[in-house]
Amino acid sequence: MKNIxxxxxxxxxxxxxxxxHLEQQRKELKKKxxxxxxxxTFVLLLIVGFLLSYNMPVEIFVFVGxxxxxxxxxxxxxxxxxxxxxxxxxxxEPLIHAIDEQLSYSAQAYVPRHVFEHSDLFTSRIDRFRGxxxxxxxxxxxxxxxxxxxxxxxxxxxxxxxxxxxxFKGLFIASEFNKKFHGKTVVLPDRAQNTFGxxxxxxxxxxxxxxxxxxxMDSPEFEKEFVVYSTDQIEARYILSHSLMQRILNxxxxxxxxxxxxxxxxxxxxAIYYDKDLFEPSVFRSLLEYKIAMEYIQTLHxxxxxxxxxxxxxxxxxxx
Amino acid sequence: xxxxxxxxxxxxxxxxxxxxxxxSKKNQVENIFGSVDAMLKKRYDLIPNLVASVNKYxxxxxxxxxxxxxxxxxxxxxxxxxxxTIALDAKMSSALGSIMIAVENYPELKANENIMHLQATxxxxxxxxxxxxxxxxxxxxxxxNTIEMIPTNFMANAMKYxxxxxxxxxxxxxxxxxxxxxxNA
Numbered sequence: 052m053k054n055i056x057x058x059x060x061x062x063x064x065x066x067x068x069x070x071x072h073l074e075q076q077r078k079e080l081k082k083k084x085x086x087x088x089x090x091x092t093f094v095l096l097l098i099v100g101f102l103l104s105y106n107m108p109v110e111i112f113v114f115v116g117x118x119x120x121x122x123x124x125x126x127x128x129x130x131x132x133x134x135x136x137x138x139x140x141x142x143x144e145p146l147i148h149a150i151d152e153q154l155s156y157s158a159q160a161y162v163p164r165h166v167f168e169h170s171d172l173f174t175s176r177i178d179r180f181r182g183x184x185x186x187x188x189x190x191x192x193x194x195x196x197x198x199x200x201x202x203x204x205x206x207x208x209x210x211x212x213x214x215x216x217x218x219f220k221g222l223f224i225a226s227e228f229n230k231k232f233h234g235k236t237v238v239l240p241d242r243a244q245n246t247f248g249x250x251x252x253x254x255x256x257x258x259x260x261x262x263x264x265x266x267x268m269d270s271p272e273f274e275k276e277f278v279v280y281s282t283d284q285i286e287a288r289y290i291l292s293h294s295l296m297q298r299i300l301n302x303x304x305x306x307x308x309x310x311x312x313x314x315x316x317x318x319x320x321x322a323i324y325y326d327k328d329l330f331e332p333s334v335f336r337s338l339l340e341y342k343i344a345m346e347y348i349q350t351l352h353x354x355x356x357x358x359x360x361x362x363x364x365x366x367x368x369x370x371x
Numbered sequence: 372x373x374x375x376x377x378x379x380x381x382x383x384x385x386x387x388x389x390x391x392x393x394x395s396k397k398n399q400v401e402n403i404f405g406s407v408d409a410m411l412k413k414r415y416d417l418i419p420n421l422v423a424s425v426n427k428y429x430x431x432x433x434x435x436x437x438x439x440x441x442x443x444x445x446x447x448x449x450x451x452x453x454x455x456t457i458a459l460d461a462k463m464s465s466a467l468g469s470i471m472i473a474v475e476n477y478p479e480l481k482a483n484e485n486i487m488h489l490q491a492t493x494x495x496x497x498x499x500x501x502x503x504x505x506x507x508x509x510x511x512x513x514x515x516n517t518i519e520m521i522p523t524n525f526m527a528n529a530m531k532y533x534x535x536x537x538x539x540x541x542x543x544x545x546x547x548x549x550x551x552x553x554x555n556a
Contacts, residue, residue: 163444267509284510285406289502 052190052355053150058348061100062142069141070338073134073223080134080303081334086128092368095119106186133332139184146347147186150355154188154319161185170225170320171209171237172311174261175218179203182223190355191364193210197354199329221325224354228362229318234282235263236290238299238312241278270296276303277310290314298361305360306353321357373462389523393532396514400535403510404453411446411460414467414496417489418443424485425470428477432470439466457538460500467493504538511535 053061062070141156147156161182168177180346185198200223206216244252257265262280266287273296281287291299303310311322329350331344358364407433422436429436444453446459471490476481481487518527 267513269505269509272447284403284506285499287502288505291497292502294499 052102052359055348055352058146058149058352061343062146062344062348065149066145072337073138073141073332076134076137076331077334077338082128084127084130084207084334087130088123091119091126104146110165114351131332134334135332138338139260139330142332142338143184143330143351146351150351151188151190153190154355157185158183159185161200162196162225166196166225166320167200167202167223169315169318170223170313170322171235171315172239172313172320172322173202173218176204177202177218178205179215183328186351186354190358193227193261193358193363195224195226195355195358197222199223201328201358217326219322219324220327222321222323222329222350222354224321224323224357226358226363228314228317228320229365230291232286232314233303234278236266236281236283236287236314237262238277238291238310239277240311241274241276244275244278268296273297273300274323276300295361300355302353302360319361319363386526389526393517393523393527393530396510398516400507400510400514403507407500407507408456410476410500410503411463411498412499414463414493415443415446417493417496420485420521421470421489421493424483424489425477425480426482431469432473435466435469435473435517439463439470442466454536457536461539464497464528508537511537515539527538 086120099112102111102115136158140173141236143158144156147154162185164177164180167173167180180200180202182198185196187196189195200219200221201217203215203217205213205215221257224355241252241256243255246252247255253265256278259265259280263282264280264284266279266281266284268274268277268279268288270293273291277299279287279291299310306323309324311320311324313320328339329346332338336343338344418439422440425432426436442459442463446456446463451459471493474486474490517523518532518534
């Protein structure tokens with residue numbers, strides 16, 4: 052697997068002609084979007100002025116506001132569609148193949164819902180399941196699949212207004228684990244202990260009805276960041292050896308985002324909560340900017356790198 | 372309801388909670404100890420095979436092999452205490468470790484398929500034992516905390532609960548080095 056600096060070289064050298072072409076496209080698009088936004092806002096102001104002079108009720112203004120936002124969103128998506136398509140085909144796909152030729156990429160597909168549900172990382176009811184940028188293949192003989200996901204459920208406010216609540220938004224990775232086990236072990240970010248302190252937080256965690264028994268790990272550093280639930284106290288420690296706990300901590304620090312990990316039926320699932328759509332082309336900032344380029348490269352490298360990072364390719368004897 | 376009655380009910384409830392928490396902590400320790408014991412037995416069962424396979428070659432390590440056999444006989448005695456089990460495990464781990472390192476001096480042994488398989492099995496069991504030890508230590512720590520902390524310590528005293536011992540986790544295991552890697556280094 053290529054490292055980050057090799058990928059950066061690839062981005063700026065091999066992809067440069069395409070990047071320049073896309074940059075041209077982006078500038079024109081930015082101009083068009085700004086014009087459209089100005090036009091739409093002008094229409095909005097006209098309508099508001101008109102409504103004001105007729106003393107319309109407040110509900111109408113809310114309605115107009117919603118219309119403005121949804122038309123704006125629709126226009127934005129429509130206008131950036133071609134640019135997004137080109138970007139994914141010309142930049143993201145070659146980048147993935149540069150990391151490893153074995154990997155396949157599909158811009159439209161995503162990790163199937165049953166895989167997400169099987170991971171048991173999020174126990175809420177799911178009402179809407181979307182995603183894109185599906186990458187799949189084998190690294191060092193270990194199967195891996197990951198994609199962007201956006202999982203939501205429908206909620207109601209006290210005034211009975213419906214809205215969409217995000218359960219998970221970010222990168223979801225599924226792969227094979229290098230040890231055999233039978234139970235279920237889930238590692239979640241430790242919110243309760245950080246918010247409510249050790250004693251009360253611990254009490255809350257041990258009484259979580261959605262989860263199996265709380266497992267207290269013998270690594271203070273790991274305990275501070277994560278909370279572990281498992282069907283089997285011994286198996287949880289068989290899976291989470293001291294070295295794996297350290298590697299998960301390193302991975303968490305590298306990704307700089309909340310990390311959820313589960314081990315079920317000899318598989319490992321990782322969910323990294325980015326709270327944004329990944330691998331989307333930037334419209335208002337140049338694709339040639341180092342920071343923008345690094346975002347694509349680092350995220351891809353992080354996802355594909357878990358096999359090496361967590362040493363999933365080092366099989367134990369029993370699985371050889 | 373009168374105030375004294377309410378206070379009385381609350382006190383009784385608290386006593387019940389304390390009692391139940393002590394019992395559940397004790398049972399958790401016993402339960403996990405059962406698993407540790409089962410895994411240790413699994414390892415002891417490998418010893419006759421191991422000794423038989425290396426006996427012919429290992430001339431200089433006869434005493435080591437005798438020690439391992441002896442430890443196994445001791446461990447197989449009925450009704451040995453938790454304390455003894457823990458002590459025997461520590462001796463056994465170090466003796467087996469020495470044998471595995473000694474195997475490296477015998478090229479015929481290193482290449483022997485039976486030995487390779489034994490090494491692999493032993494390695495896997497070591498990983499499982501290490502996990503079980505850690506689970507046991509955690510359960511014992513929670514148990515020890517409960518019997519020493521106020522207010523449960525009063526009840527623990529009355530129930531004659533005493534501190535339990537934990538397994539020493541050797542530094543090499545904390546780092547999770549497997550025997551094979553150790554030998555290759």
